[in-house]
Amino acid sequence: MKGFVNYCLTWIIPIVLIESFEIDDLVKAKKCVSEIKSIKCSQLRRHEVDSLFGALNDSENNRHNDLETFALTLSDFEHLPLLPRLPALRFLDLSSNNISELANPLQITLRNVAYLNLKNNSLGLISHDAFSMFPNLEVIHLEENKILSVDWEAFRLFKLRELYISNNYLPVISGHMLRFTPNLELLDLSGNQIAIVQSSSFYPAQRLSTINLSHNRIQHFKYDSFSTLNQVTTLDLSYNNMTSLPGLDLKQIVGLKMLNLSGNPFGRIVSGDISLPALEELRIDYCQNLKLLEAGAFSGVPKLKRISVAHNPQLTYVSPDSFINVSQLDNIDFRNNSLSNFAPKLFEITKAVQLSGNPFNCNCFSPQLTKFGNIISDKSSISCKTSSSSPNSCSTQPFLAFGNTLVANLGSCFSIYCASTTFSSSIFWTFPNGTHVVGNQSEVPWALNQDKGYAFLPFHVNNDMRADLAAQEGQMRSLDGSIATDNNAARIAATSEQLRFDAVLPEDAGVYRCETHGPDGQTKSQEIHVTIDTPEIQIEPVEIGSYFVTVSWNNSLKICDYTRVSSFLTVQDADGVTRRYTRLSLHNPWRSYNVMRLKPLQNYTICLLYVFNINSQKRNIFETCIDVQTVDSPSFWNSxxxxxxxxxxxxxxxxxxxxxxxxxxxxxxxxxxxxxxxxxxxxxxxxxFLSRSSTMASSPSATFIENGNTAGASSMGQSTQMSVLGPLIEEDGYTLEYENNAAL
Known part of the structure; x- marks a missing residue:
């Protein structure tokens, strides 16, 4: 009885309902909304879905053939082939259902559908024929599914203009995912697990104008990742894992107008990080580690109009020269940071600015608040505090953006930041060996401003040449006194904000002192302790032969000064004589080399060496070696x-x-x-023989012939003649014929 009831509920009742079903019933039940050329339904059960499709497929009643919009959401629907055949359908919304695959076994085609919404379903794989049912799609929404993989050429949609695949689980961008989407203009891949972006990902989509890669795990970009995206105008890279800005890759998007870098963990923006000549809008909000904007940070965006650097809790310093070369700013947003002062020069380059939510020092910021109050949009919301140590003046205390204990990586570029909160104080630097230099107000190498009469740095050669002589010649001198050219510039530069090292050497470790000299004669100083971190680079043999050795190493120095730092692989024999220098590429990603033309059964020392070149002299930065012995030469019998x-x-x-x-x-x-x-x-x-003997004895086969013409013959004479059947023997006038034994 129970089985019969289930059978009726499963088959008989739905059939009856379909036969007597009208869409108006769902409209009355407030589950569907029927308008002109539009039906939108929600929260339907399975039998109601079947009834609805049956009514729409009713061939006798063709009043729905002109339906252009159909929506079925939050319902018990799983299989696309069950969709009704609606020839005029253009907008199809199937969001928030239980669709887990896009199979089309019946080869159904809805050619007029241009908009497809599959948001919030259970899709896990987008196969290569997933959209064969909709060959003319222009917009696809696949957000909030469970997509882990997209097959090559999955989107064979030549008319596709917008593709949304946000909030899924994609780990990579398939190399040929966009191969047949030549008209794609907008791509949204936000909220996935993407860690690496490469140029082949976007190459086929030559009309892309908007790319959203926010909320992923991108740390860096492979070389030339955006080389083919000259037409992109909007790029969102917010909330990724970029600890430094990909300046070289971003530079390739020459037409970019809007860039969002919010929510990334980089700690500073330096000159050259952003070089986009057409950029008009920039957002750098909610960066938890951002501490400073150094001079020239935005000098590469001359057409910038709007910038937001808000809600960065550790941002404490904005250089007065950070917007140098920018003259068209309409609005600057620096709300909710940790700024104690804001340089007057920054007010002069913009039409409006927002500064509320910063802990300003009233002694330092009050003059700007009074002078530029007309362009401060949120002036009424700004609050400040008076310093208890100097209630009547602005303190010239040195400001250390990254603290007084720093760690530098050997061979890399490095900066010690120290600035005055008054923006007008002079900065003096003292090196660990006692050398004093004056911080320049520009990026000119600090050697022109060093004090006379102080001790020289131990890692340079000191020549007694005067800076004014170099200035008269229109050239600059490095600290060692030699003429500085483009390929032979000073390794260390001192400005009013930082002490910059183009390449860190082991001797750079020690205690540095930063002094601020204010206009009122006040002098304050801070000590900065710098230690050098030497990476653990180990070189190991991969394969050893009689005439070659293949070596590899596990790491490399992070070099910034590619023009003056070189990497070599040296080979020394058993006597310690260097027999070979091989220059390696600093961009080599494989970290291996095959040393050839060696001798069998010989001891060699192979070293990986980093060298800094200055004034035609070489200075070793780092060296690691390994001893190897080549094997015996393979003779014939040994092999x-x-x-x-x-x-x-x-x-x-x-x-x-x-x-x-x-x-x-x-x-x-x-x-x-x-x-x-x-x-x-x-x-x-x-x-x-036996046959002849038997014939002679019995004579049944012998024939005696009387020869009347031979009467005078001798009776004793005999002769032998040949016969066809054998020899004929004549004896005493008789001829005996014997048959051939073979014939018998």
């Missing part, structure tokens, strides 16, 4: 194994045995054939 000998000797031996057997076979065959023939001949001869 021959038992298996090889067995094969080499076995093949001819086998052939010789085959030839010998064949010869013996033929020999035995000939002997046997000869023996058989001899026996046959002997047998034939014996049978002939």
């Amino acid at each position: 021959v194994s038992i298996t090889t000998v067995s094969i080499v000797l076995g093949i001819p031996l086998t052939l010789w045995i085959l030839v010998l057997v064949r010869a013996l076979y033929y020999k035995l065959h000939i002997w046997h054939d000869t023996t058989v023939r001899a026996k046959m001949n002997q047998s034939i001869s014996g049978q002939s």
Whole structure:
């Protein structure tokens, strides 16, 4: 009885409902909204979905053939092939259902559908024929599914303009995912697990103008990742894992107008990080580690109009020269940071600014608030505090953006930041060995401003040449006194904000002192302790032969000064004499090399060496070595194994045995054939003799002929004649004819 009830509920009742179903019933139940050329339904059960599709497929009632919009959401619907055949349908919304695959086994085609919404379903894989049912799609929404993979050429949609695949689980961008989308203009891949972006990902989509890669795990971009995206105008890279800005890759998008870098963990923006000549809007909000904007940070965006650097809790310093070369700013948003002062120069380059939510020092910021109050949009919301140490003046205390304990990586570029909160104080630097230099107000190498009479740095050669002589010649001098050219500039530059090292050497470790000299004669100083981190680079042999050694190493120095830092692989013999210098590429990603033309059974020392070149002199930065011994030269007998000998000797031996057997076979065959023939001949001869003997004794086959014409013949004479049947023997006038034994 229970089975019969289930059968009725499953088959009979739905059929009856379909036959008597009208869409108006769902409209009355407030589950569907029917408008002109539009039906939108929600929260339907399975039998209601079947009834709805049956009504729409009713061939006798074709009033729905002109339906252009159909929506079925939050319902018990799983299979696309069950969709009704609506020839005029253009907008299809199937969001928030239970669709898990886009199979089309019945090869149904809805050619007029241009908009498809599959948001919030259970899709896990987008196969290569997933959208064969909708060949003319222009907009696809696949957000909030469970997509882990997209097959190559999955989107064979030549008319596709917008593709949304946000909030899924994609780990990579398939190389040919966009191969057949030449008209794609907008791509949204936000909220996935993408860690690497490469140029092949976007190459086929030559009309892309908007790319959203926010909320992924991108740390860096492969070389030339955006080389083919000259037409992109909007790029969102917010909330990724970029610890430094990909300046070289972003520079390739020459037409970019809007860039969002919010929510990334980079700690500073330096000159050259952003070089986009057409950029008009920039957002750098909610960066938890951002601490400063140094001079020239935005000098590469001359057409910038709107910038937002808000809600960065550690941003404490904005250089007065950070917007140098920018003259068209309409609005600057620096709300909710940790700024204690804001340079007057920054007010002069914009039409409006927002600064609320910063802990301004009233002694330092009040003059700006009074002078530029007309362009501060949120002036009424700004609050400030008066310093208790100097209630009547602005303190010239040195400001250290990254603290007084710093760690520099050997060989890399590095900066020690120290600035005054008044923006007008002079900065003096003292090196660990006592050398004093004056921080320049520009990026000119600080050697022109060093004080005379102080001790020289131990890692340079000191020559007594005057800076004014170099200035008269229109050139600059490095600290060692030699003329500085483009390829031979100073390794260290001092400005009013930082002490910059183009390449960190081991001798750069120690205690540095930063002093601020204010206009009122106040002098304050801070000590900065710098330690050098030497990476653990180990070189190991991968393969050792008689005439070669293949080596690899596990890491490399993070070099910034590619023009003056070189990497070499040296080979020394057992006597310590360097026999070979091989220059390596600093961009080599494989970290391996094959050393050739060595001698067998020799000891060699192979070293990986980083060298800093200055004034035609070489200074070792880092060196790691390994001792190896080449193997013996492979002679013929040493290289021959038992298996090889067995094969080499076995093949001819086998052939010789085959030839010998064949010869013996033929020999035995000939002997046997000869023996058989001899026996046959002997047998034939014996049978002939016996046949002749029996014929002569019994004479039944003999014929006596009386020859009347031979009366005078001698009775004793005899002669032998040949007959066809055998020999004829004549004896005493009688002729005896014997039949041939073979004929018998």
